[in-house]
Amino acid sequence: MTPLVFIDGDQGTTGLQVRQWLAGRTDLRVLQLPPAHRKSAAHRAEALNDCDVALLCLPDEAARQAVALVRRPGVRVIDASSAHRTAPGWVYGLPELDAEQAGRIASARRVSNPGCYPTGAVALLRPLVDAGLLPADHPLAIHAVSGYSGRGRAGLDDHEGAAAATAAPFQVYGLGLQHKHVPEIQQHAGLAHAPVFVPAYGHYRQGIVLTIALHLRLLPAGVTAARLHAALAARYAGQACIELQPLGADADAQRLDPRALNGSNRLRLAVFTQERTGQVLLSAVFDNLGKGAAGGAVQNLGLMLGLSAPWQLQAEAPAQAQAQTHGGLLAA
Incomplete structure (x- = not known):
């Protein structure tokens, strides 16, 4: 039936x-x-x-x-x-x-x-923790910007209703560092400690950009951006809903548009790096009403x-x- x-x-x-x-x-x-x-x-x-x-x-x-x-x-x-x-x-x-x-x-x-933000954060972090490239007790800060539909009906009313003309173009919230998504991210990413999570809303309807910055000098010896990228590639090989951008593309020419995957159930991950400073930026782009x-x-x-x-x-x-x-x- x-x-x-x-x-x-x-x-x-x-x-x-x-x-x-x-x-x-x-x-x-x-x-x-x-x-x-x-x-x-x-x-x-x-x-x-x-x-x-x-x-x-x-x-x-x-x-x-x-x-x-x-x-x-x-x-x-x-x-x-x-x-x-x-x-x-x-x-x-x-x-x-x-x-x-x-x-x-x-x-x-x-x-x-899963929650919208945790979908991106866990997808980026869990494979790296599992592979031993990112220690479970590593101090992490996660930054994310969502469209106002992430607030539900209240967000739609503020940005599409009578008050739309006075709606703030950008709002950072959760400043008490107690966002309800933090325990979820910690548990399912396999982290020993709660990450710092800094969410924000933008004056657009839907879509998320989430980023996590890492310093290679603070990670285990021998960890490189290429190894981080390879761990993500191995985890998501053959997954229909997750795509990983190639490593080494011209990062300075790129822009992360939170709306790029709106209307889809896809999650786009990327690893950006600056070899001179040993810095790495992990990113996730997806629709907060789609995959999120x-x-x-x-x-x-x-x-x-x-x-x-x-x-x-x-x-x-x-x-x-x-x-x-x-x-x-x-x-x-």
């Missing part, structure tokens, strides 16, 4: 993107609540227990409540919030984390989708249901497929 997927929170920024990725597919059905029932605990509980996979696009506390509403053992859950990213019993939903992670996701009952959220969630959904490349966005697909009544719900 064609699997049934319920998107709890399908009106938010991530939920809407998930619906667009899934629109027009014939290898699954999407279960939707009518507008009048979306905030009804009883109707949500019914949908959560009628589906094969529940995809939660909710704030953290609402996601925890949704998981508590799932009673039927056969229901599998993908949580796109940060509620369960370091929780025992949940599989971390970054398929490229290591050679076995895609298989773990495919067989999991509970999958926690909805695209990643749909990639995990495809693994769990054994579907072929559902993360390839159908550019001409409508944002919402036609729906028909299904037991008091809407099945698209």
Whole structure:
């Protein structure tokens, strides 16, 4: 039977993107609540227990409540919030984390989708830690700039609503150094200590540039930019959603555009170096609503249901497929 997927929170920024990725597919059905029932605990509980996979696009506390509403053992859950990213019993939903992670996701009952920033940070750091090129206790500072959609509905209101004319062009936040993504990055990158994480929002809708600077003199003897690049190349060889730029390109002529991969589920990594000073810059570019959220969630959904490349966005697909009544719900 064609699997049934319920998107709890399908009106938010991530939920809407998930619906667009899934629109027009014939290898699954999407279960939707009518507008009048979306905030009804009883109707949500019914949908959560009628589906094969529940995809939660909710704030953290609402996601925890949704998981508590799932009673039927056969229901599998993908949580796109940060509620369960370091929780025992949940599989971390970054398929490229290591050679076995895609298989773990495919067989999991509970999958926690990575955060947008951690997707880039973990993808850059974990292979280097695993290879022994970057000590787990190395002091790290991570800088990242996201489009304002990373703030969810509040970001859209500030930058696209009546207040758009006075919206700040650039904002650095998380200055208390307690951003909720830090424990996730530390755990899944294999770090012994919390990195310094400095996030920011720009006055553009979506897309992320994330950078991590390293000094080769502080790394183990013999570590070079070429070895760092080779470790990333070895980890991501054959991965459809991650690309690594060649080492040694004319870095001074390059620019990192956070919007370069918008609308895709791709993650572009790079290693830049200055041999004279022994400095290295690791970078990641991706869509915070693509590989950093909805695209990643749909990639995990495809693994769990054994579907072929559902993360390839159908550019001409409508944002919402036609729906028909299904037991008091809407099945698209």
